[in-house]
Amino acid sequence: MSATDDIDLELRQLTPSVRAAFRLTSERHTLDHLLGEIGLEGATTWQKGENIAASDLQRRTNGWCFELPWQRTYMLDDALSELLRALTPHRDEIVAAARALDLDAHFALETRMYAERAPAAYLSPANVKAIATYGASLDTAVTPSVPERS
Template identity: 65%
Template sequence: MSEPSDIDSDLRRLTPSVRAVFRLTSERHALERLLTEIELPGATTWQRGESIASSELQRRANGWCFEVPWQRTYMLDGPLAELLAMLAPHRETIVDAIRALELDAHVGLHVRMYGQEVPACFCSPASIKAVAAYQAALEVDIVPSTPPGN
């Protein structure tokens, strides 16, 4: 029988990782100016046609992105709520840019699943209402992964 510390270690190692991301995209407008209009440290932009990471895939639209770091959690609402709280002081500026430039808004919840450990796909009514304020699409990507240390 395993020691309790071994079980705790396995549970921590198998806890899913979740990252919340907010993206604005446009096929017509470059979005670099949003870096100064929406002052969020860590926000990034890209141009249509650029490579995605180190792959051969290319971006299909211009974009602006803000994300919170990966978190080990069984609840999707935690990282989502954190992302939305960081965006909240800039909501009016973001919504104005979405309307003026006819941007597409996307909220992504990216999940790395280890073993059979799947997070609860629960989002609070407050989070759903906040996502709706941006008229954003909501996506959840769940990718089976190998736990770190294997």
């Protein structure tokens, strides 16, 4: 591997990682049935009281979630655009379920920041309008991280 390849690899490893997700939550209803009703491949559900990942923290609500894998980007809007494109064919079913069950809708952009390199927090007007069509909130979180070495 040449010195240029090493520099390119290091720069790629320092590019922020962003994971975009969309969640529907409810304190009253379990949401397992939405997996079939919405039919979005890769969506998951959880129940109130379950542990969050491998932690001791417990879920405060029941939920349905669709999230994209982590991606390296300097633009939050890129990750959000990709998520919105994946949701668009199912938008009517999602909005109908949220209204019928009085569900809370949330978009989330989770960022791992390496060496103080944060992505731009710009959101396009089209994406802001799209979030509004779901009646959803938008949450962003930035976590300082150490890049993984290959």
